[in-house]
Amino acid sequence: MARENEESCVSWKKQADDIKKDFEFKEILGTGAFSEVVMAEERATGRTFAIKCIPKKALKGKESSIENEIAVLRRIKHENIVALEDIYESSNHLYLVMQLVSGGELFDRIVEKGFYTEKDASTLIRQVLDAVQYLHKMSIVHRDLKPENLLYFSPAKESKIMISDFGLSKMEGTGDVMSTACGTPGYVAPEVLAQKPYSKAVDCWSIGVISYILLCGYPPFYDENDSRLFEQILKAEYEFDSPYWDDISDSGTFLSPTPPPPLLSLSLSLSRRIAGDTALNKNIHESVSAQIRKNFAKSKWRQAFNATAVVRHMRRLHLGSSQEGSSLNTPSSPAPSNPLPELTSRKD
Numbered sequence: 001m002a003r004e005n006e007e008s009c010v011s012w013k014k015q016a017d018d019i020k021k022d023f024e025f026k027e028i029l030g031t032g033a034f035s036e037v038v039m040a041e042e043r044a045t046g047r048t049f050a051i052k053c054i055p056k057k058a059l060k061g062k063e064s065s066i067e068n069e070i071a072v073l074r075r076i077k078h079e080n081i082v083a084l085e086d087i088y089e090s091s092n093h094l095y096l097v098m099q100l101v102s103g104g105e106l107f108d109r110i111v112e113k114g115f116y117t118e119k120d121a122s123t124l125i126r127q128v129l130d131a132v133q134y135l136h137k138m139s140i141v142h143r144d145l146k147p148e149n150l151l152y153f154s155p156a157k158e159s160k161i162m163i164s165d166f167g168l169s170k171m172e173g174t175g176d177v178m179s180t181a182c183g184t185p186g187y188v189a190p191e192v193l194a195q196k197p198y199s200k201a202v203d204c205w206s207i208g209v210i211s212y213i214l215l216c217g218y219p220p221f222y223d224e225n226d227s228r229l230f231e232q233i234l235k236a237e238y239e240f241d242s243p244y245w246d247d248i249s250d251s252g253t254f255l256s257p258t259p260p261p262p263l264l265s266l267s268l269s270l271s272r273r274i275a276g277d278t279a280l281n282k283n284i285h286e287s288v289s290a291q292i293r294k295n296f297a298k299s300k301w302r303q304a305f306n307a308t309a310v311v312r313h314m315r316r317l318h319l320g321s322s323q324e325g326s327s328l329n330t331p332s333s334p335a336p337s338n339p340l341p342e343l344t345s346r347k348d
Helices: 002-012 063-075 106-112 118-137 201-216 226-235 285-296 299-304 307-316
Strands: 023-031 036-042 048-055 084-089 093-099 150-152 161-163
Touching: 023 048, 063 084, 063 093, 106 150, 106 285, 118 161, 118 201, 201 285
Parallel strands: none
Antiparallel strands: 023 036, 036 048, 048 093, 084 093, 150 161
């Protein structure tokens, strides 16, 4: 598969000694560990794109990962998924020309709203589910669904939501299971933590966690001690606390308060329960936005959202009853004798 991806990428790349002959770089949108994203205007058409600029020296040893990401993105065409428009290559860089989305991150928009309801949350999740259902029909598993990867297409009030960042995605082969431990703490499914073979159901688990947060503003699983956090996830220990869930309909609590059997992924579908038919239209903005500010402004959560931080720190954590579990903020913690699997960007 890797060889096929490589040949496909080579045949589709446009050679360009100077990409700025075709695009005018406007501003930097973001900087990652191995790349920089800039807003750029195509000189021939005046269209604006987001270009991911990746130095080739940063790709050494990671070629298969970027080839996989490109192969996945080239197969995707959905209104709620950020599209890959083109690929350029120079002697020193690889450039991924992406659809520009300008509406901001999910949580930022919710906090900025003056009015937010369970029905609004239902509309968001319905769009995410539709996109993920499409991915799964294409035999693609995202494997890193989280609020930071959900972006609004535009600043418009009724803007659609877009799924981004396919760096950890996987195209399923003839089998239905995967084994590489990857994802983001807080959103990763229990079977991944347990080092069990897993399927595309891990995306459904992540959507369940996101849905929970959208309705109350805080995560279902959280502990300052990371070992205890993962124990909660493995046991599916979460609550619908009063008063935060008092104004949510019964259909909104589709995450059953009775813990499911260990390692059983949450299964969601485009059903009436989350289609918005019974979702309440009561304004819950004050409560939800206050909890989002409180829980997701913490540097710990900001780092947890970063896949690079996961790769660097997760190998140091372990499951069990130890009270010495390390934090994502403490990379100098000693490695445990029974370590968790590394959550990695390496593909199966």
